[in-house]
């Protein structure tokens with residue numbers, strides 16, 4: 001019986017994954033799952049909202065996450081079995097990624113829920129796998145730097161050096177506005193994650209806030225700085241300037257860690273839906289933020305997993321634990 005058409009024939013990764021590959025892949029997958037189930041999020045899909053989308057809800061993301069999960073474990077294994085310079089790992093990782101790009105679109109009947117997330121999380125898993133060959137300690141800073149080493153030269157190859165008709169959204173936006181988008185982010189080693197997403201997440205967790213509040217807080221910090229081509233594709237540079245300014249306003253009110261900040265997130269969400277704007281790239285960076293945190297720390301603090309919902313989510317009674 002042949003493989004499904006969405007998968008290449010040649011086995012690219014070791015048949016058996018070891019404990020480290022399972023652990024790294026699981027951390028990256030957790031980032032995808034926790035991102036989509038956090039709520040509220042400006043313009044984005046949550047368990048309670050379709051955000052600015054008419055063609056996807058939380059179930060669509062469950063379908064695509066299930067379809068691309070194997071890629072994350074395979075990328076971790078590729079990293080662990082790689083011998084040589086990090087940049088030599090990229091072709092094998094992209095080949096597995098392209099297979100699962102097709103699997104994602106097959107699972108969602110063509111809806112692009114997580115193509116960017118697949119790219120980001122796959123590279124995170126490959127980088128962590130690569131580093132784990134030398135040590136069990138996987139500080140986020142080292143893993144993210146390794147992503148930059150694996151993708152060294154990507155922007156020159158796929159954006160600056162490309163001639164002829166642009167084929168993808170990223171290429172079109174680069175030609176039109178000079179933005180590097182997701183490729184610039186990964187080649188620089190995820191600076192938005194290292195400098196903004198992780199500090200915001202860790203500040204919230206260290207203060208004893210629940211996981212959902214910490215995730216929303218980190219997302220807003222990321223929207224304020226990310227060069228999100230998903231936003232730009234739909235609304236141009238003006239839309240990107242709008243979401244960044246709104247996110248900075250929310251952070252000035254304390255982000256998701258204060259009642260005023262949470263109210264501002266809800267207003268931000270309504271404004272994004274009214275403009276049909278969706279910061280999907282920033283959501284991908286939240287997935288990477290969570291994955292990088294778990295690759296380093298393996299679990300969240302117990303206080304984080306008690307309360308889950310924010311004030312005002314009347315669909316769920318206020319749970320014990322997150323009393324803020």
Ligand SMILES: CC(C)(COP(=O)(O)OP(=O)(O)OC[C@H]1O[C@@H](n2cnc3c(N)ncnc32)[C@H](O[C@H]2O[C@H](COP(=O)(O)OP(=O)(O)OP(=O)(O)O)[C@@H](O)[C@H]2O)[C@@H]1O)[C@@H](O)C(=O)NCCC(=O)NCCS
Pocket residue numbers: 071075093094096097098101111112113114115116117118119120121122123168169170171181182183185226227228229230234278280281282284285
């Ligand atoms: C390398 C690619 C992923 C580049 O793809 P492409 O050039 O086609 O498009 P880009 O705009 O450059 O980026 C693609 C997606 O990356 C996300 N993204 C954008 N900016 C950033 C950023 N600064 N940091 C991180 N991630 C970023 C974003 O993905 C999310 O949004 C998508 C949903 O968008 P949405 O508008 O809601 O839905 P659409 O259907 O697209 O539009 P509508 O019709 O609804 O209006 C979703 O993908 C989210 O994840 C960008 O969209 C790719 O070319 C590639 O090579 N992929 C193969 C996989 C691979 O190589 N993997 C390797 C490791 S496994």
Ligand SMILES: Nc1ncnc2[nH]cnc12
Pocket residue numbers: 035036043044045046051113114117278279280281283284
């Ligand atoms: N929750 C989400 N909603 C819309 N687009 C996304 N891209 C990645 N995560 C997303």
